[in-house]
Amino acid sequence: MASKRIKGAETKLEKAVQAEINKHASDYESGAEGFLKDLLHGGCQSGIVDSLVCYSDTIKFFEKHKDEINELLRDMLSDCGCAVQQLLTDWNSDDPLAMGMYNQNLLAWFGFEETAWRLADRNGIEI
Numbered sequence: 001m002a003s004k005r006i007k008g009a010e011t012k013l014e015k016a017v018q019a020e021i022n023k024h025a026s027d028y029e030s031g032a033e034g035f036l037k038d039l040l041h042g043g044c045q046s047g048i049v050d051s052l053v054c055y056s057d058t059i060k061f062f063e064k065h066k067d068e069i070n071e072l073l074r075d076m077l078s079d080c081g082c083a084v085q086q087l088l089t090d091w092n093s094d095d096p097l098a099m100g101m102y103n104q105n106l107l108a109w110f111g112f113e114e115t116a117w118r119l120a121d122r123n124g125i126e127i
Helices: 012-025 032-042 055-080 101-122
Strands: none
Touching: 012 032, 012 055, 012 101, 032 101, 055 101
């Protein structure tokens, strides 16, 4: 089995995502690339990130990385010129400030997936 791992994480969020990717890299013949392809195909919603399956875990992840996730969201919304409901189609419009667990769960998954994509790009992995 390949043990290709990713590197280059700089922020706390990037380090958390990198650690999770590298934890699963040994499960794939192509290492981190295989995990990233599966992750970015089915998303966190698929259950591939075992630490982000239960609401209690996703909420904890969101709270820990809230500032970085909000920055990613702000940048993404600015880049695409769209509303949060267009970017995150399951967004609960009754909770625009993400005070409830449903939208916090979506933001945790968004933050993880977007960070994973950026780390893949930084490591020259095409998804």
